[in-house]
Amino acid sequence: MAHPVTVLISGGGSNLQALIDRQAGSSYEIVQVISNVSGVGGLARAAAAGIPTRVIEHRAFASRALFDAALGQALAESGAELVCLAGFMRILGPELVQAWSGRMLNIHPALLPSFKGLHTHERALAAGVRVHGCTVHVVRPALDDGPVVVQGVVPVLPGDDPAMLAARVLEVEHQAYPLALDLVASGRARVGDATVELAPDQPGLVVHPALAGARWAIAGAPPVS
Numbered sequence: 090m091a092h093p094v095t096v097l098i099s100g101g102g103s104n105l106q107a108l109i110d111r112q113a114g115s116s117y118e119i120v121q122v123i124s125n126v127s128g129v130g131g132l133a134r135a136a137a138a139g140i141p142t143r144v145i146e147h148r149a150f151a152s153r154a155l156f157d158a159a160l161g162q163a164l165a166e167s168g169a170e171l172v173c174l175a176g177f178m179r180i181l182g183p184e185l186v187q188a189w190s191g192r193m194l195n196i197h198p199a200l201l202p203s204f205k206g207l208h209t210h211e212r213a214l215a216a217g218v219r220v221h222g223c224t225v226h227v228v229r230p231a232l233d234d235g236p237v238v239v240q241g242v243v244p245v246l247p248g249d250d251p252a253m254l255a256a257r258v259l260e261v262e263h264q265a266y267p268l269a270l271d272l273v274a275s276g277r278a279r280v281g282d283a284t285v286e287l288a289p290d291q292p293g294l295v296v297h298p299a300l301a302g303a304r305w306a307i308a309g310a311p312p313v314s
Contacts, residue, residue, distance in 0.1 A: 091096035091275040097177040097272075098124045102131020103259065104175040104196055104266050106159035109138045111267035123160070125179055134175035147179055157185040161269035164189070173270060174228065183230035191280040193228040194273065195244065196266050198258050200224055200240055209243040210251040220300070221245050221254060223262045225269035227280050236285040238278055239269035261312040264295045281297060 122135035150156040185245035199209040200226040229235035241261025
């Protein structure tokens, strides 16, 4: 049984496209895409896939609470059981997050808990880390907080600039988000208060091809295809 999902976006929707491309045969079905910005590329991607769309402009509301209330009503009306934030550039209030506790996912372009917030690739390079990546996590009221579902790992290579590193991270994002959503929707990932418990055969890790042969790579972690 495919569980209905609503995806929230603010831009071009490349992670939305990854979710769309991998939903066939999965445990989820995207039933609506909601954007807080009109005319963005993600809306066109959804329309091309025959997925209903809706725009709720945050600028049309006098307060964050009023926007959250309108968004919450739209989510309820969509019939969704799960919500995915895919490049959704608004911080949601605690009431809305609590209403979807354990049922709302986000993808962040860093290996949380490192580099919360913005400019993650620049900060990773400045810190001199050897690996970087992305994290799909359960949304909690605090920014970029919540139990980890899946992480994607990429190497930081000599000569990298933020754009080069971001492109490499995006490769694993497009693998990690559909995997994480399918794990949660199918029940192979069980959301707890502080952690997500994965089924024994699910490593919860996507490894970039440049790292797949590393001696320390976790056995069974799927490389980016």
